[in-house]
Amino acid sequence: xxxxxxxxxxxxxxxxxxxxxxxxxxxxxxxxxxxxxxxxxxxxxxxxxxxxxxxxxxxxxxxxxxxxxxxxxxxxxxxxxxxxxxxxxxxxxxxxxxxxxxxxxxxxxxxxxxxxxxxxxxxxxxxxxxxxxxxxxxxxxxxxxxxxxxxxxxxxxxxxxxxxxxxxxxxxxxxxxxxxxxxxxxxxxxxxxxxxxxxxxxxxxxxxxxxxxxxxxxxxxxxxxxxxxxxxxxxxxxxxxxxxxxxxxxxxxxxxxxxxxxxxxxxxxxxxxxxxxxxxxxxxxxxxxxxxxxxxxxxxxxxxxxxxxxxxxxxxxxxxxxxxxxxxxxxxxxxxxxxxxxxxxxxxx
Numbered sequence: 123x124x125x126x127x128x129x130x131x132x133x134x135x136x137x138x139x140x141x142x143x144x145x146x147x148x149x150x151x152x153x154x155x156x157x158x159x160x161x162x163x164x165x166x167x168x169x170x171x172x173x174x175x176x177x178x179x180x181x182x183x184x185x186x187x188x189x190x191x192x193x194x195x196x197x198x199x200x201x202x203x204x205x206x207x208x209x210x211x212x213x214x215x216x217x218x219x220x221x222x223x224x225x226x227x228x229x230x231x232x233x234x235x236x237x238x239x240x241x242x243x244x245x246x247x248x249x250x251x252x253x254x255x256x257x258x259x260x261x262x263x264x265x266x267x268x269x270x271x272x273x274x275x276x277x278x279x280x281x282x283x284x285x286x287x288x289x290x291x292x293x294x295x296x297x298x299x300x301x302x303x304x305x306x307x308x309x310x311x312x313x314x315x316x317x318x319x320x321x322x323x324x325x326x327x328x329x330x331x332x333x334x335x336x337x338x339x340x341x342x343x344x345x346x347x348x349x350x351x352x353x354x355x356x357x358x359x360x361x362x363x364x365x366x367x368x369x370x371x372x373x374x375x376x377x378x379x380x381x382x383x384x385x386x387x388x389x390x391x392x393x394x395x396x397x398x399x400x401x402x403x404x405x406x407x408x409x410x411x412x413x414x415x416x417x418x419x420x421x422x423x424x425x426x427x428x429x430x431x432x433x434x435x436x437x438x439x440x441x442x443x444x445x446x447x448x449x450x451x452x453x454x455x456x457x458x459x460x461x462x463x464x465x466x467x468x469x470x471x
């Protein structure tokens with residue numbers, strides 16, 4: 123699954139926006155079209171494109187990919203594709219490997235070569251669509267996605283990626299149809315539920331919580347996904363669901379970000395003590411997580427503990443002088459310092 127940062131309020135190491143969903147995370151596979159687990163496809167391979175037998179180079183590349191040796195995997199997949207220019211599996215796997223190496227042009231070329239060798243290869247179409255969405259090339263994403271769906275109308279990833287491309291262009295109605303289609307095709311795919319919930323929140327449309335409930339049940343102990351789901355509960359204004367989800371995240375791995383997110387959810391529930399407790403724990407457990415200092419400064423200022431509030435705003439600015447909250451932190455720092463002087467000044471006789 124392809125994911126990028128989405129939150130302006132916190133650094134969101136784990137809270138992620140769903141840019142597009144492909145099959146780049148599962149290990150490469152040999153022998154046939156090999157759709158990823160997310161695709162939930164049962165279509166047979168095209169009889170016009172016989173499946174190449176796995177070559178030694180292809181198998182070596184898969185072994186290297188599985189071990190995280192992407193440079194070695196790339197060499198093997200390139201060798202396999204040179205040995206057989208119609209080996210669409212080699213090109214597809216080369217595309218995934220190039221993405222791991224940060225070579226997006228190379229990945230694009232490899233996916234295109236896979237599709238040239240096997241035009242109905244839905245996995246390559248999904249990956250190429252996702253790549254274009256990531257790069258903001260929505261027209262290209264729509265073209266590839268629609269062509270892929272014409273051959274594989276039951277592809278959840280293609281519906282998903284097409285929906286995100288449409289959403290990125292501002293076509294809310296058509297995007298909703300595609301995202302809902304992805305969920306209907308693959309109801310056990312947590313990322314599809316999360317993506318739909320995210321865009322419903324972006325559009326301020328009700329209905330995110332049931333999809334977040336489904337996603338939360340599906341991801342179990344996947345820390346990053348649990349935290350992402352919790353963040354979307356907060357965006358949906360479902361603070362009970364948010365706290366419950368971050369309770370689970372904290373139980374998996376305690377840290378500054380998940381504590382801060384839970385604090386903001388507790389703030390939504392007007393749980394002042396819980397909010398303060400979580401923010402204090404956040405800065406204690408992860409002093410380098412800047413947003414926790416910012417929000418703790420706010421709670422301390424509300425309690426008229428101005429010197430302590432000023433210290434927290436100062437810490438935020440020290441950690442993230444150009445962060446998304448830096449302007450507000452600077453203004454609040456000055457206000458807290460001024461309030462501290464007034465409160466601590468000489469009393470009248």
